[in-house]
Each structure stands twice: as C-alpha cells, then as structure tokens.
Amino acid sequence: MENILPEPLTKKLGDRLRGVVGDAWVIADADRLLAYESDGLTAYRKTPLAVVLPRDTDEVSRVMGILAEEDVPVVPRGAGTGLSGGALANGDAVIVGTARMTDMLELDPDNRLARVQPGMINADLTKAAEPYGLYYAPDPSSQSACTLGGNVAENSGGPHCLKYGVTSRYVTGLTVVTPEGKIIELGGFGREPGGYDLLGLFVGSEGCFGIATEIEVRLLPKPEGVKTLLAIFDRLGDAGAAVTEIMAEGLLPAALEIIDGPTIRAVEASVFAAGFPTDAEAALVIEFDGIEAGLASDVERAVVQCRAAGAREVRIADSEEERLALWRGRKKAFGAMGQIGNDLMVQDGTVPRSKLTEVLARISEIGVRHDLTIANVFHAGDGNLHPNLIFDRSDADELRRVELASTEIMAVCVEAGGTITGEHGVGLDKRRYMSLVHTPDELDAMRDVKAVFDPRGRMNPGKVLPDLPDSAGAAV
Amino acid sequence: MPCVHCGFCLPACPTYVRLGDENDSPRGRLYLMQAVVEGRLSPESDAFQTHIDRCLGCRACEPVCPSGVEYGVLLEAARETVYRARKAPAVVAMLLAVFSSRALTNWSMRVARVVRALGLGGLVARRIPRNRLFHPIRFGLAMLEASRERQFGSETATSSGAPIASDGGALDAATSEGETSESAPAWRAGERGRVAILRGCVQAGLFARVNDATERVLRANGYEVIEVSGQGCCGALHTHAGDSMRARKLARANVKALAAAEVDFVAVNAAGCGAALKEYGHLLEADEEYRHTAEALAASTRDISELLAGDSLRVGAPLPVRVTYDAACHLCHAQGVRQEPLAVLGAIPQLVVLPLQDAEECCGGAGTYGITHPELGGDIGADKVSAVLATGAEIVATGNPGCMMQIGAGLLLEGSDVVARHPVELLDESYRRAGFYDGS
Numbered sequence: 001m002e003n004i005l006p007e008p009l010t011k012k013l014g015d016r017l018r019g020v021v022g023d024a025w026v027i028a029d030a031d032r033l034l035a036y037e038s039d040g041l042t043a044y045r046k047t048p049l050a051v052v053l054p055r056d057t058d059e060v061s062r063v064m065g066i067l068a069e070e071d072v073p074v075v076p077r078g079a080g081t082g083l084s085g086g087a088l089a090n091g092d093a094v095i096v097g098t099a100r101m102t103d104m105l106e107l108d109p110d111n112r113l114a115r116v117q118p119g120m121i122n123a124d125l126t127k128a129a130e131p132y133g134l135y136y137a138p139d140p141s142s143q144s145a146c147t148l149g150g151n152v153a154e155n156s157g158g159p160h161c162l163k164y165g166v167t168s169r170y171v172t173g174l175t176v177v178t179p180e181g182k183i184i185e186l187g188g189f190g191r192e193p194g195g196y197d198l199l200g201l202f203v204g205s206e207g208c209f210g211i212a213t214e215i216e217v218r219l220l221p222k223p224e225g226v227k228t229l230l231a232i233f234d235r236l237g238d239a240g241a242a243v244t245e246i247m248a249e250g251l252l253p254a255a256l257e258i259i260d261g262p263t264i265r266a267v268e269a270s271v272f273a274a275g276f277p278t279d280a281e282a283a284l285v286i287e288f289d290g291i292e293a294g295l296a297s298d299v300e301r302a303v304v305q306c307r308a309a310g311a312r313e314v315r316i317a318d319s320e321e322e323r324l325a326l327w328r329g330r331k332k333a334f335g336a337m338g339q340i341g342n343d344l345m346v347q348d349g350t351v352p353r354s355k356l357t358e359v360l361a362r363i364s365e366i367g368v369r370h371d372l373t374i375a376n377v378f379h380a381g382d383g384n385l386h387p388n389l390i391f392d393r394s395d396a397d398e399l400r401r402v403e404l405a406s407t408e409i410m411a412v413c414v415e416a417g418g419t420i421t422g423e424h425g426v427g428l429d430k431r432r433y434m435s436l437v438h439t440p441d442e443l444d445a446m447r448d449v450k451a452v453f454d455p456r457g458r459m460n461p462g463k464v465l466p467d468l469p470d471s472a473g474a475a476v
Numbered sequence: 477m478p479c480v481h482c483g484f485c486l487p488a489c490p491t492y493v494r495l496g497d498e499n500d501s502p503r504g505r506l507y508l509m510q511a512v513v514e515g516r517l518s519p520e521s522d523a524f525q526t527h528i529d530r531c532l533g534c535r536a537c538e539p540v541c542p543s544g545v546e547y548g549v550l551l552e553a554a555r556e557t558v559y560r561a562r563k564a565p566a567v568v569a570m571l572l573a574v575f576s577s578r579a580l581t582n583w584s585m586r587v588a589r590v591v592r593a594l595g596l597g598g599l600v601a602r603r604i605p606r607n608r609l610f611h612p613i614r615f616g617l618a619m620l621e622a623s624r625e626r627q628f629g630s631e632t633a634t635s636s637g638a639p640i641a642s643d644g645g646a647l648d649a650a651t652s653e654g655e656t657s658e659s660a661p662a663w664r665a666g667e668r669g670r671v672a673i674l675r676g677c678v679q680a681g682l683f684a685r686v687n688d689a690t691e692r693v694l695r696a697n698g699y700e701v702i703e704v705s706g707q708g709c710c711g712a713l714h715t716h717a718g719d720s721m722r723a724r725k726l727a728r729a730n731v732k733a734l735a736a737a738e739v740d741f742v743a744v745n746a747a748g749c750g751a752a753l754k755e756y757g758h759l760l761e762a763d764e765e766y767r768h769t770a771e772a773l774a775a776s777t778r779d780i781s782e783l784l785a786g787d788s789l790r791v792g793a794p795l796p797v798r799v800t801y802d803a804a805c806h807l808c809h810a811q812g813v814r815q816e817p818l819a820v821l822g823a824i825p826q827l828v829v830l831p832l833q834d835a836e837e838c839c840g841g842a843g844t845y846g847i848t849h850p851e852l853g854g855d856i857g858a859d860k861v862s863a864v865l866a867t868g869a870e871i872v873a874t875g876n877p878g879c880m881m882q883i884g885a886g887l888l889l890e891g892s893d894v895v896a897r898h899p900v901e902l903l904d905e906s907y908r909r910a911g912f913y914d915g916s
C-alpha cells in the first residue's frame with residue numbers, strides 16, 4: 001500500500017491541539033512520528049500526520065471536535081499491540097492515543113463491575129480485582145501489554161474464551177466520543193436501555209465508529225479449582241485430532257491450546273522457557289476450572305483422549321508455579337518468535353474443530369511450497385488458528401511469498417467452512433479477504449452502519465471494509 | 477535478537493508508563509536506534525538524543541522480552557553514538573572527568589566528606605526552595621546527607637537499650653546479648669576461597685562503612701579477603717553516558733589489578749558496578765590484550781549477596797526492625813539477582829521484611845539521571861519514596877549506593893526518619909551483636 005508522504009501539521013491545528021492536551025502530548029515532528037509507523041504487525045508501515053495523547057473524555061471530545069472542524073481523519077491507538085494493522089494512520093490522519101488514559105475509575109466488587117479508562121492494561125484490571133477474589137475473563141495472549149480500549153475495538157478473545165466467551169460478553173457500558181466530538185453513553189449497568197443495542201454494535205467496530213473513553217466491564221469470581229495438563233505429541237496432526245476428540249467427548253475445558261514444534265523451540269530458547277520438550281512436534285495445554293469436585297474426572301477423561309490420539313506423554317501441573325510457567329510460555333510465544341526470525345506475520349483464521357487436522361496439514365504444505373517457516377500456536381478448542389509466518393523484511397521475495405501464503409491460508413480456512421479472522425480483527429491486513437466471507441449485500445449493510453456513526457468517513461479510514469477508498473484514496 | 481514489535485516491554489518501562497509516548501518506550505527507542513542504523517534518522521537529531529537520554533537504563537524491559545533483545549547492550553551503543561554526536565551536558569562532563577581520574581575522585585570525595593561531616597548538607601537542602609533552578613543543588617546536598625550513617629529504629633531496635641548504630645559508636649552495649657543461633661555453622665577462616673572486594677569510587681568515598689561491613693561478613697562466612705590496590709572506579713557511569721573510551725581505560729586498570737590478585741571471586745556491593753564488571757568481557761571484546769582476562773574477571777564477579785546466600789549463611793543475633801527491600805535495577809534486571817539479598821536479610825532473626833509495591837521498579841537514581849532529568853527523575857523517585865513510606869518500615873534496604881542516596885534523599889526531603897541501608901550493613905550489625913567479631 002502506498003505510503004503518503006506526510007505534510008507537516010499546520011501550526012494552527014497544532015496550536016489548537018496543544019491548547020487542549022498540553023505541548024508535550026502533541027507529537028508532530030517527523031523524527032518522533034517514526035515510532036508510530038507500525039503497531040504489532042510490522043509488515044505495514046505508515047507515518048501519521050501527528051499523534052495526540054489526551055488524558056480524559058473531555059480532552060478526547062475537544063480534540064475530536066477540533067479534528068472534525070478541520071476535517072482531519074482520526075485513528076485511535078492503544079498500546080500498538082494489534083496484529084491486523086488497525087492502528088496505522090496515513091499521512092493525513094491524526095492518531096489519538098490512549099496511553100495516558102490508564103486510570104481505574106470505579107471498582108465495585110459487590111456488583112462485580114469495574115469502570116476503567118481505555119488505556120488501562122488488560123492484566124492490570126485483573127490485578128486490581130484480585131484482592132476481591134474477582135478477575136476479568138478475556139485474556140488475550142498480549143494481556144500483559146494490550147489495553148482494554150483496544151480489546152473493545154477488536155472484541156478480543158484469548159485462550160480462556162473457549163469457555164468464557166470474548167470481550168463483548170463482558171462489556172456492560174461505554175462512554176464514547178463520536179467522530180464529531182460528541183459524548184454519548186452506550187449501555188450501562190442497571191439501565192438495560194430500551195432501543196437498539198448500540199453497545200453491541202460498537203464492541204468490535206475496530207475504531208471505525210468512535211473512541212471509547214470509559215469502559216464498564218463485568219468481573220467474574222475466581223474459579224474454586226484449576227487443573228492444567230500438558231500433552232506432548234510427535235505429530236501436529238495427532239494433537240489436532242486430540243482436540244476434536246476432547247470436545248466431542250462433551251468436555252468443556254477453560255482453555256485448549258496447541259503449540260507446535262517450531263514454537264516450542266522458540267519459547268524454550270527465551271526467558272519464558274516452560275519445560276516443553278524441544279524434540280516434540282506439538283504440545284496441548286489443556287485447562288479445566290470450576291468447582292473442585294468433578295475436575296479430577298474431567299482431567300481423567302481428557303488424559304484418556306490424549307493418549308488415544310497418540311500423546312507420548314501427559315503431565316498434570318503439580319503446582320501453581322508450574323501452571324503459570326506453562327501459561328507464560330504459551331502467552332509469550334508470539335514475542336518469542338524473534339528467537340527464530342527477524343519479522344513475522346501472525347495470521348488469524350478459524351475453522352471448524354473437526355477440520356483442524358486437515359487444515360493444519362494444508363497450511364504445512366503451503367509453507368513447504370513457498371519455502372517459508374510457519375510456526376503454529378493457537379486456540380485449538382475454538383478452531384482459531386494462528387500460523388506465524390517467519391520472514392526477513394529486507395528480503396523482498398520472501399515478503400512476496402509471505403503475502404501469497406497468507407492469501408492461500410485464508411482461502412483454506414474459508415473453504416473448510418471457517419472465516420478470515422478469529423480475534424485479531426480485519427484492520428488493514430484482512431480487508432482484501434472480506435469478500436471471501438461476505439456477499440456484496442452484507443458489505444453494504446456494514447457500510448450503512450458505518451455511515452450512521454461516521455457519515456464523513458473520517459474515523460479509522462481504510463480499515464475493515466474493502467472497497468471504500470481510504471482517507472487518501474489509496475486502495476489496498 | 478531482533479525486536480518483533482510485540483510491545484510486551486511497554487508496561488515495564490518507567491518512562492513509558494509515566495509519559496505514554498512510544499518514543500519513551502523500549503520498543504520506540506529500539507525503533508529510533510534502528511532508524512539511525514538504516515540512515516532514516518540522524519544521530520544528531522533532537523528526537524534521537526532526547527529519547528535515548530531519557531532512558532533510565534534500568535533494563536526492566538529485558539526480563540519481559542520474549543525475543544531476548546539485549547537492550548542494555550544496544551543502549552550502550554546508542555549512548556556512544558549520542559556522546560560522539562554532541563557534547564555532554566556540563567555537569568555530566570565534569571562528573572565523567574572526575575571519576576576517570578583517581579586523584580580527582582579522591583579529592584572530591586574528601587571534600588564531600590567534609591561537607592557531610594559539617595552536617596550542612598541536610599540543613600541547607602531543606603532550606604533551599606523547591607524549584608527547578610535549585611533542584612540539582614538541593615537534591616545533591618540531600619543525597620550527600622543521605623549517605624551519612626544515620627541512626628535508625630531508635631525505639632523498636634533497642635531491646636538492649638542502645639541504638640543499633642550511630643556515629644558515636646554506641647554499639648558495644650548491644651554486643652553482649654549472646655543470642656547466636658544454634659544453626660550457624662562457624663567456618664574455618666578462609667576455607668571458602670579468596671575474595672577481593674571492589675572498593676569502588678563513591679562506595680569507597682562515601683560508603684566506606686559498607687565496604688567494611690562487606691569485609692567482616694565475608695570473613696565471618698569463611699572467605700579470605702584480600703586487599704587489592706590499583707583498582708578504581710568501574711567505569712559504569714562512563715559506559716552509561718556513552719563515554720566508552722574512558723570506560724575501557726578504567727576497566728583495563730581494574731582487570732589488571734584484580735587479575736593479578738589471583739582471587740576466586742571479586743565481591744561487589746554496588747549493583748551498578750557488579751553489572752559493569754560482569755560485562756567487562758563485552759566491553760573489552762575488541763581488546764586482544766585484555767579480552768581473556770576481562771572475561772575471566774567477569775566470570776569471577778559476584779554480588780555480595782550471591783556469595784553469602786545459601787544454606788551455609790551464618791545466622792546472626794536478633795535485630796528487631798521492620799525493613800522493606802528495594803531491588804536495585806542493576807541487581808534484579810541486569811544481573812538477575814533477586815532472591816539472594818532477601819536471603820541475606822532472612823539470616824537476621826526478628827528482622828521483618830515488609831513487601832514493597834513495585835520493588836523492582838527503578839528509583840529514578842540511574843547514575844546522573846537526577847541531574848539531567850530532574851522532573852521525570854523526581855516523579856519516579858517520589859513514587860518510590862511513597863511506596864517505601866506506605867510499608868511502615870523503618871529501614872529501606874537496597875544494594876546500590878546510588879539508590880541508597882536517591883531514596884535516602886527523597887525520604888530526607890519528605891522529613892521522614894526512614895533510612896536507606898545496604899542489606900550487608902544489617903547483617904553486619906546482626907553479626908556484631910552475636911559476637912562474631914569479638915576478639916578479632
């Protein structure tokens with residue numbers, strides 16, 4: 001995609017923005033904008049016009065009002081950990097970042113609710129709720145760094161969403177600043193409002209409808225018991241088969257994750273080494289939680305299924321420390337890919353669980369054909385695949401092969417009855433695949449909804465929908 | 477190892493957490509460094525210099541990096557680039573010059589001790605108005621005052637009626653308690669190996685008592701302590717400021733002096749210096765003459781707590797004080813030494829360790845950071861002081877002279893009686909009370 005050379009921010013606009021947030025929180029010189037070229041997906045790089053870092057709803061509203069008056073496009077950004085290029089801005093767009101909006105506004109343990117600013121880190125919410133025996137369930141693997149605002153935008157999932165569901169299930173209310181700078185309340189505890197469910201529409205809208213500046217979420221009591229298993233396989237396909245069998249058996253694990261051989265070796269080379277055997281070709285991390293009574297029999301049934309599918313070894317984590325180490329290894333796996341390559345493209349697709357083995361074999365074949373290393377680490381229980389395509393940005397041909405392989409992987413997922421994203425969002429990277437899963441009429445319906453919130457198309461332009469021209473008219 | 481831009485380092489970075497600018501995060505700084513390497517950004521640019529300067533060098537980003545990016549090494553290279561591209565601020569340039577000359581170091585430490593002995597530092601520090609202009613002088617004097625051996629816990633700690641430690645030496649009354657633990661093994665003198673203590677510059681100049689305590693507790697635990705002359709400043713200050721030329725010169729002098737002593741271990745009681753010594757092999761890797769000896773010296777370097785911790789650590793007499801432990805960045809992040817200092821405190825009966833919120837976050841001392849970044853360094857320091865005060869401890873123990881002075885000065889200016897001590901000082905006091913040093 002074409003990178004628009006940035007015209008410097010006009011003095012007038014810069015001064016107006018600085019007047020709202022303070023001099024230090026408007027970043028507009030070209031050198032300082034470099035660091036905002038990418039989010040978590042470095043295959044795409046674009047330099048924004050400026051970055052503004054407001055502190056609260058009021059400042060966001062005033063900033064958005066000014067940008068509306070000046071007709072400047074806006075791109076929201078949290079921690080920049082997203083993997084679909086959703087926080088990239090063209091040279092004519094201003095990034096409104098939530099990095100300074102990190103406060104806990106209200107923690108209400110009795111009603112199991114929390115109201116937070118969107119820049120709060122996912123894991124910090126659970127940390128704050130822990131003293132009350134509560135936690136926030138959606139746990140994207142980047143939870144130690146990603147923000148709740150970003151989670152709302154992407155409707156994020158995570159390993160434990162197999163049993164507990166994704167972000168939309170936990171968001172009960174939002175304060176939203178519209179593209180024109182108006183402040184509106186969506187949902188909210190105790191006033192299940194009549195009318196259309198705008199809250200439902202907003203969650204997962206990928207920053208295309210407005211900016212959530214306050215987020216109210218539901219917290220859950222911590223489960224009484226947790227048991228975590230590690231099953232080791234010599235063949236990736238066998239691990240896939242075990243997943244299908246465990247779910248077919250009628251079990252509902254809290255999480256059911258596959259880590260393949262290359263990923264195991266990357267993790268074991270990192271500071272988050274968890275003791276996965278490096279000669280294995282796949283490991284399953286299976287977790288059961290809930291009332292203590294009954295956990296043991298669930299574990300026993302899962303062990304039987306793993307062995308039947310060909311597991312060479314099944315371990316049950318003895319201690320909380322061992323359990324946490326397994327999860328650290330699993331959740332830091334993406335970052336650990338730097339151990340085996342310079343750059344990576346994390347793909348995200350879903351398939352029916354019954355097709356896991358077949359699809360994994362086809363992805364492996366795609367990797368071989370394009371001479372690429374593909375490492376798989378994913379939410380197998382959900383059928384949510386994350387093939388990591390390793391490459392080196394300086395090798396143009398390799399980058400081209402990554403593009404080809406990505407497209408083929410998406411096609412395989414769709415053919416198998418799945419879809420083009422499980423949880424990372426469409427963003428910039430996936431809009432070209434949208435027509436694989438949506439009819440023109442469906443895309444039109446989405447466009448109509450977008451126009452209701454953002455009639456001028458200024459809000460995160462060039463994302464999600466395929467054939468709307470982006471803010472600069474450059475098509476992907 | 478390459479950065480894959482996952483962003484896991486962002487919440488670990490004290491400057492990003494407070495400022496929210498990607499350029500002030502480890503990921504952003506690596507991006508700037510990469511841009512300089514790619515020729516997209518000038519090393520003379522304000523963006524590069526400001527954001528590289530603004531890094532504390534605490535390396536809290538390293539233990540959270542799944543890709544194993546060696547941020548500390550890359551930062552040093554970036555600092556060297558900045559150092560070459562422009563003149564260092566006057567105060568920093570002066571400090572680097574002073575600490576690269578043994579004569580100047582000795583002279584300035586002597587002056588500092590005189591000022592400290594006169595007791596003017598604390599007095600003046602509290603009277604200088606709180607404003608930006610005077611901040612460096614005010615805080616500098618407070619740091620000097622904080623290096624004084626202040627009495628602590630005069631109420632809780634005096635089961636025998638005497639203060640634990642004071643300049644007046646009122647300790648003798650406390651040594652007769654005879655509550656030596658049964659489990660303490662008495663080592664034969666020197667049976668655990670020969671050790672040289674890195675005396676350091678600031679440590680030798682202002683914290684001679686910590687060096688003395690280090691020597692005594694090592695002897696009490698079966699080490700033979702060798703006096704090694706010809707050693708000096710470790711050069712960490714210079715490495716961190718990008719002045720690698722002087723850093724290497726200082727390192728060579730230390731390698732030469734300490735290698736000649738043929739010791740089993742070099743004990744370091746200053747976290748920053750320990751980290752520097754452990755990285756001498758890297759610093760002098762291009763130096764054919766010194767490389768191997770530097771590597772050997774690095775391999776034999778231990779933080780004092782590493783030499784002490786373990787089943788064999790002798791337990792001293794009770795010291796009924798409430799202590800909180802602050803983990804110096806260059807101990808926990810740079811050296812990975814986390815449990816050992818707590819084990820040292822654990823060998824002191826009746827000493828209670830109270831958990832410190834964000835114990836592994838930088839105190840804002842960071843070498844010359846308090847001088848170069850008074851506001852941000854001040855904010856970070858203030859958070860640490862609040863966390864210490866919230867514990868209700870009467871002593872904050874930390875294993876680095878810079879941190880002792882930074883936190884101590886912050887406490888002093890808050891009007892608090894809480895004092896900063898090295899863990900080894902507390903163990904030493906416990907041993908003294910146990911009578912381990914009687915007749916020696």
